[in-house]
Amino acid sequence: MALTLPDGFQWPAGFIWGAATAAAQIEGASHEDGKLDSIWDHFARTPGNIAHGDTLDPAVDHYHRMPQDVQLITSLGLDSYRFSVSWARVKPADGPVNPKGIDFYSRLVDELLENDVLPWLTLYHWDLPQAVEETGGWANRDTAQRFLDYAITVHEALGDRVTHWTTFNEPLCSSLISYAGGEHAPGRQEPRAGLAALHHQHLAHGLAVRELRERGAEKLGITLNLTNAIPNDPSDPVDVDAARRIDALWNRAYLEPILLGAYPTDFLQDVAGHDFGELVHDGDLTVINQQIDFLGVNHYHDDNVSGHPLPADHPQGLRPTEKTTSSWFVGSEFVTGPTRHLPQTAMGWEINPGGLRTLLVRLGREYPELPPLYITENGSAWDDVIDADGAVHDIQRVDFLERHLEAVAEAIDEGADVRGYFAWSLMDNFEWAWGYEKRFGIVYVDYTTQERTVKDSGHAFAAIAAGARSVTT
Ligand code: GBH
Numbered sequence: 001m002a003l004t005l006p007d008g009f010q011w012p013a014g015f016i017w018g019a020a021t022a023a024a025q026i027e028g029a030s031h032e033d034g035k036l037d038s039i040w041d042h043f044a045r046t047p048g049n050i051a052h053g054d055t056l057d058p059a060v061d062h063y064h065r066m067p068q069d070v071q072l073i074t075s076l077g078l079d080s081y082r083f084s085v086s087w088a089r090v091k092p093a094d095g096p097v098n099p100k101g102i103d104f105y106s107r108l109v110d111e112l113l114e115n116d117v118l119p120w121l122t123l124y125h126w127d128l129p130q131a132v133e134e135t136g137g138w139a140n141r142d143t144a145q146r147f148l149d150y151a152i153t154v155h156e157a158l159g160d161r162v163t164h165w166t167t168f169n170e171p172l173c174s175s176l177i178s179y180a181g182g183e184h185a186p187g188r189q190e191p192r193a194g195l196a197a198l199h200h201q202h203l204a205h206g207l208a209v210r211e212l213r214e215r216g217a218e219k220l221g222i223t224l225n226l227t228n229a230i231p232n233d234p235s236d237p238v239d240v241d242a243a244r245r246i247d248a249l250w251n252r253a254y255l256e257p258i259l260l261g262a263y264p265t266d267f268l269q270d271v272a273g274h275d276f277g278e279l280v281h282d283g284d285l286t287v288i289n290q291q292i293d294f295l296g297v298n299h300y301h302d303d304n305v306s307g308h309p310l311p312a313d314h315p316q317g318l319r320p321t322e323k324t325t326s327s328w329f330v331g332s333e334f335v336t337g338p339t340r341h342l343p344q345t346a347m348g349w350e351i352n353p354g355g356l357r358t359l360l361v362r363l364g365r366e367y368p369e370l371p372p373l374y375i376t377e378n379g380s381a382w383d384d385v386i387d388a389d390g391a392v393h394d395i396q397r398v399d400f401l402e403r404h405l406e407a408v409a410e411a412i413d414e415g416a417d418v419r420g421y422f423a424w425s426l427m428d429n430f431e432w433a434w435g436y437e438k439r440f441g442i443v444y445v446d447y448t449t450q451e452r453t454v455k456d457s458g459h460a461f462a463a464i465a466a467g468a469r470s471v472t473t
Pocket of ligand 1: 173
């Protein structure tokens with residue numbers, strides 16, 4: 001198998017080939033060396049929140065296996081490793097700094113640099129200290145200020161070695177899905193809190209970018225999960241309006257305050273019933289509208305949407321899911337997601353590589369002020385097994401990876417400024433509400449022995465990266 005690339009195509013010089021993880025999904029050691037509960041530790045203790053009652057301990061025991069995991073990254077020949085720092089490890093009660101916590105990340109960064117791997121650091125990948133949640137969490141405006149203090153702490157410790165700083169990973173998930181939809185920690189089902197979290201995370205992002213810029217951080221950005229919202233019936237104005245609403249709520253409400261310094265007008269109208277305007281104080285949008293050096297794009301699937309109820313026998317359940325009674329489509333609760341009967345991954349997510357190309361090209365065309373793009377996550381879950389020969393022949397993931405890399409190449413060929421691709425994920429891990437059931441890794445983890453085995457997709461990715469590099473450098 002090989003990539004089919006546009007005629008004469010070459011990956012841009014210096015294109016970054018990497019893999020990504022997140023602290024809560026891999027570290028374990030939830031209560032070791034001074035770490036206290038994050039909202040995910042707390043959330044996982046309530047039966048029914050996580051599949052099979054799984055918890056975040058020991059996850060893949062990365063806290064104790066960090067040097068070997070860096071060797072794994074090196075063995076794949078990757079340029080960069082995208083990881084997140086756990087706020088609850090660094091400032092466990094959001095009070096004094098935990099020296100052992102910060103030391104872990106300092107050792108990780110040293111280990112990466114010694115192996116010529118670029119550290120790509122994310123400050124917030126969803127694991128708020130439970131102590132902060134107990135004072136109101138992201139629904140509370142003051143949490144933005146606390147995030148700034150935490151960001152400064154991490155920068156003071158690592159700023160001499162880390163050049164690439166991402167404030168938030170997918171704020172859509174850590175605001176609306178977590179505070180309005182209730183599917184993610186802290187599991188709150190309050191539409192207004194979801195909107196407050198959205199705005200306060202924007203504010204936290206802006207405060208941190210402004211401050212870390214002044215303190216000399218080289219590259220600052222944010223990662224958003226972006227989607228193409230597709231009207232189920234393009235000739236039906238009700239479906240077209242549903243797609244417009246989801247595009248506003250999922251994409252533009254995140255992109256535009258950052259890039260343009262304003263919330264989209266139609267989004268403001270859609271959520272008007274929740275007094276969103278009261279959350280936005282004078283000057284906030286100026287703080288949020290900081291120049292960023294890159295935009296991270298996470299993409300897994302497009303979203304086919306309709307403004308009509310689904311028939312009762314429809315295979316894909318209506319949102320909200322059985323687990324929650326509140327929708328995270330705040331202001332557009334009636335919107336549904338009918339299936340298009342495309343092939344699906346083990347998550348039930350549609351496979352449509354062309355969607356990634358469309359998205360990347362469209363971003364560049366719609367936003368002239370767009371900074372360089374990096375795909376900071378893309379990947380797929382499958383029911384992997386170790387075969388009799390000791391290998392993991394994950395042919396579906398290999399295919400997913402190759403078709404999506406082709407889509408990225410096509411987008412670049414059409415003018416999209418994409419400078420890197422991080423596979424999600426480096427290794428199998430704790431897949432949030434799905435626990436350990438869903439495997440996204442390009443490296444397999446045996447959850448009994450914690451043994452790591454590079455899957456066929458890992459070998460394929462390493463070969464593609466090596467091949468691309470030998471031509472461009
Ligand atoms: C990312 O989020 C995370 O950053 C990462 O930690 C995670 O492990 C990885 O993806 C895989 O899940 O309501 O049915 O339409 C996932 C982004 C956004 C994907 C919301 C699912 C809604 C599904 N998710 N989307 S549905």
